[in-house]
Amino acid sequence: MKKALRSSPKPVRPSALQAESLRQTRREHAAETAEDYAEAIADLAASQGEARVVDLARRLGVTHVTVNRTLARLQREGLVSVQPYRAIFLTPAGRKLAEECHHRHSVVVDFLKSLGIPEKTAEIDAEGIEHHVSPGTLAAFAKYTNR
Amino acid sequence: MKKALRSSPKPVRPSALQAESLRQTRREHAAETAEDYAEAIADLAASQGEARVVDLARRLGVTHVTVNRTLARLQREGLVSVQPYRAIFLTPAGRKLAEECHHRHSVVVDFLKSLGIPEKTAEIDAEGIEHHVSPGTLAAFAKYTNR
DNA sequence: TACATAATGTAGCTTTGGCTACACTTTGGC
DNA sequence: GCCAAAGTGTAGCCAAAGCTACATTATGTA
Ligand SMILES: [Mn+2]
Ligand SMILES: [Mn+2]
Ligand SMILES: [Mn+2]
Ligand SMILES: [Mn+2]
Numbered sequence: 001m002k003k004a005l006r007s008s009p010k011p012v013r014p015s016a017l018q019a020e021s022l023r024q025t026r027r028e029h030a031a032e033t034a035e036d037y038a039e040a041i042a043d044l045a046a047s048q049g050e051a052r053v054v055d056l057a058r059r060l061g062v063t064h065v066t067v068n069r070t071l072a073r074l075q076r077e078g079l080v081s082v083q084p085y086r087a088i089f090l091t092p093a094g095r096k097l098a099e100e101c102h103h104r105h106s107v108v109v110d111f112l113k114s115l116g117i118p119e120k121t122a123e124i125d126a127e128g129i130e131h132h133v134s135p136g137t138l139a140a141f142a143k144y145t146n147r
Numbered sequence: 148m149k150k151a152l153r154s155s156p157k158p159v160r161p162s163a164l165q166a167e168s169l170r171q172t173r174r175e176h177a178a179e180t181a182e183d184y185a186e187a188i189a190d191l192a193a194s195q196g197e198a199r200v201v202d203l204a205r206r207l208g209v210t211h212v213t214v215n216r217t218l219a220r221l222q223r224e225g226l227v228s229v230q231p232y233r234a235i236f237l238t239p240a241g242r243k244l245a246e247e248c249h250h251r252h253s254v255v256v257d258f259l260k261s262l263g264i265p266e267k268t269a270e271i272d273a274e275g276i277e278h279h280v281s282p283g284t285l286a287a288f289a290k291y292t293n294r
Numbered sequence: 295t296a297c298a299t300a301a302t303g304t305a306g307c308t309t310t311g312g313c314t315a316c317a318c319t320t321t322g323g324c
Numbered sequence: 325g326c327c328a329a330a331g332t333g334t335a336g337c338c339a340a341a342g343c344t345a346c347a348t349t350a351t352g353t354a
Binding site for chain 1: 160162164165166167168169170171172173175176183187190202205206207208259262263264265267268270271272273274275276278279280281283284287288291
């Protein structure tokens, strides 16, 4: 029913490509929490010796309740191992994820700084951008930084 | 209680900055749906003459049910005006948002392409990155593209 | 004009990830 | 060794965004 009212000039972007791009973005968002948690846990383990719920909450800018529920999910997914009133540990899979994320984070931050963006802004923007950078784009960023 | 087990060498990143960066990222995610919808509605209005629920669903890669519920929220927030079985219209605020988003999207895509990233990858990555680019970073992207 | 079908709307479910309020456990300092 | 305070856990609330299944409305065509 209802055909195009006028001769649809230029489909600004093909619907199928945009739909696929948005689906990809949503997949990235679903993985994002796990990535930030893994990175934060590894960071804390390195700098404090261990990661506690309260440290994570401070680091991630959420309450300890949110941290607890998210850790339960990450344990279900095999990324962390938690026991009541104990420090939080990454599984091998969690450690691998943390390393990849830390690397990606560094590449993005360094790239933004090499464009002349101030450190603090680079840190803030990178925290969001890092999850949406495909391998090819990451490589292009790294190449530009070390040009 | 529990003090640092060892002499906490280097806090890889200050907790306060990371927490603030993550809060900013979450704020951006909360605004993201509105931005993509506004842009898609404006696009459809321009290319088809009007935006219908079914077109949006195809464009956004979700079911028409999701589109309906999201439109109800966007109407609550004063960005769109919807009436049962009618085309969807942007309010002045919605049009303004759509223009800004369309501009940001173009700048990010052009920037990625100017780094040598293939068009399709640029489109996919931009769909996520665009929501995490601060004004300063956007300006740096634009400047690099037209260097 | 009738009506099959496309479009639209709604009910009700799920997961994620925020929160407050309150309860329980650990632990450092006295 | 006690015990207050810090840390941790849990119950239960909320909103966003996804879905399926089904009901209702509009409309192009026969
Ligand atoms: Mn991040
Ligand atoms: Mn990060
Ligand atoms: Mn987008
Ligand atoms: Mn994002």
